[in-house]
Amino acid sequence: MLFPPKSSLTRERKVELQAFQKEAQARFRDLDLLNLAFTHRSCTNEDRSPNNERLEFLGDSVLGVAVASRLFDLMADKAEGDLARVKSFVVSEETLSGLALRLGVDRLLILGKGEELSGGRAKKAILADALEAIIGAYYIDVGFEVSVKFVQRLMEGEITTVLENRHKKDYKTLLQEYLQKYQRSYPSYQVSHKTGPDHDKTFWISCFVGGQEYGPASGKNKKEAEQGAARLVWDALHAQGGVETERLGEMENL
Numbered sequence: 001m002l003f004p005p006k007s008s009l010t011r012e013r014k015v016e017l018q019a020f021q022k023e024a025q026a027r028f029r030d031l032d033l034l035n036l037a038f039t040h041r042s043c044t045n046e047d048r049s050p051n052n053e054r055l056e057f058l059g060d061s062v063l064g065v066a067v068a069s070r071l072f073d074l075m076a077d078k079a080e081g082d083l084a085r086v087k088s089f090v091v092s093e094e095t096l097s098g099l100a101l102r103l104g105v106d107r108l109l110i111l112g113k114g115e116e117l118s119g120g121r122a123k124k125a126i127l128a129d130a131l132e133a134i135i136g137a138y139y140i141d142v143g144f145e146v147s148v149k150f151v152q153r154l155m156e157g158e159i160t161t162v163l164e165n166r167h168k169k170d171y172k173t174l175l176q177e178y179l180q181k182y183q184r185s186y187p188s189y190q191v192s193h194k195t196g197p198d199h200d201k202t203f204w205i206s207c208f209v210g211g212q213e214y215g216p217a218s219g220k221n222k223k224e225a226e227q228g229a230a231r232l233v234w235d236a237l238h239a240q241g242g243v244e245t246e247r248l249g250e251m252e253n254l
Contacts, residue, residue, distance in 0.1 A: 009063060020105075024103050033137045034137055034141075037055050038133075040111050043110055050184070059131075063091055064091060064149055066152050090159055093124050099158065100127035100128060175207075183210070189229060191204070191205050192205060202224040203219055207226070215232050
């Protein structure tokens, strides 16, 4: 092929993508590839045209390697379990979606009509997936070494936040690991009730520990409500003081 295929992007879209690159401090040679990273499957379901799912798959792996490599250097005195715990916070949906919002990913998403109407631009899973897709697209566009450096620069602030214990906690994981380690038991979660219309439901979920119910806590999905319920248990254990507080602090700082 003597000439590359002509881009189908409008001038306005190119300007938007160029502005994103400036914000993210990345330079794509192929703007169509970057545009694909913003294309959610909801807008391609009918015609089966490409979306960002394959790029997300690739980007997830590049992200994992880049963060793991950085933590390996920063946490030279820590064991594998500690590295894995910190990494899980750094690459969590909560962290990635927040970073995506700061980069303006929400404004550039290409969504189907239904997903648009249901508030897809604000959904954490869609934002986190799009950021991973962008990383995957950059890996294809510029190669491994440059893309890893890009990810490490992008995630440096998030890594620092977690290492300094200033991140938003994953209370479900903290609670489960604490109960397994010190009480040899497991929490269980149960939907108490749901409110709101189908397109905008609120879930109310309780957490049960040792036969005691905590909650319910609310959330726009089950995962969010379970986190809220787990936090109620965690805060209750903290309030007990003494040995419980010491052990909880140990878990939080791992």
